[in-house]
Amino acid sequence: MKAAIIYTSVTGNTSTLAEIIGEKMSKHNIETELIPVDEFQPERLHDYDIVTVGTYSWDNGDLPIEMEEVFEAFEDQEVKHITTGVFGTGDSFYPYYCGAVDIFRDMLYVHTNLAVTLKVELTPQEEDLHRCEKFCDRLLSEFAVVS
Numbered sequence: 116m117k118a119a120i121i122y123t124s125v126t127g128n129t130s131t132l133a134e135i136i137g138e139k140m141s142k143h144n145i146e147t148e149l150i151p152v153d154e155f156q157p158e159r160l161h162d163y164d165i166v167t168v169g170t171y172s173w174d175n176g177d178l179p180i181e182m183e184e185v186f187e188a189f190e191d192q193e194v195k196h197i198t199t200g201v202f203g204t205g206d207s208f209y210p211y212y213c214g215a216v217d218i219f220r221d222m223l224y225v226h227t228n229l230a231v232t233l234k235v236e237l238t239p240q241e242e243d244l245h246r247c248e249k250f251c252d253r254l255l256s257e258f259a260v261v262s
């Protein structure tokens with residue numbers, strides 16, 4: 116079984132969250148590749164059974180431009196068999212909190228076996244660790260149902 120986390124981060128909040136989720140996955144004995152978006156290869160998407168996407172939000176809850184290629188790869192390829200999750204960090208000061216997570220969620224729900232979503236306010240805090248654990252539990256139990 117192969118798992119990957121594809122993520123983007125400018126100021127480090129989402130990459131911290133990606134690392135926490137990667138660690139939680141390894142505690143379940145699941146080796147998870149951490150892929151920064153600039154290393155993403157669309158043709159390799161098929162290689163994975165579980166993919167989680169991590170993104171911050173920008174410009175009125177929008178997707179960061181660098182995540183568009185990832186978004187389109189899921190839309191354009193046959194990926195119904197992949198179990199997915201989406202997580203992100205945002206700032207509730209903005210009217211559309213973590214809007215990019217919602218945008219990915221709606222697309223992944225249509226094109227993949229979407230299991231779970233997670234929104235975190237800015238830098239992950241102690242209380243978010245448990246939420247990350249739940250995120251992984253949910254992802255893996257959904258994967259177990261389809262595999």
Ligand SMILES: Cc1cc2nc3c(=O)[nH]c(=O)nc-3n(C[C@H](O)[C@H](O)[C@H](O)COP(=O)(O)O)c2cc1C
Pocket residue numbers: 123124125126127128129130171172173174175176177204205206207209210211212213214236237238
């Ligand atoms: C210009 C600008 C626009 C932003 N717009 C939003 C937004 O619409 N919704 C939101 O939840 N957060 C918004 N944010 C907050 C970032 O998503 C948040 O700081 C995030 O944790 C950054 O992630 P990173 O540290 O991984 O780069 C915005 C931040 C900036 C600087």
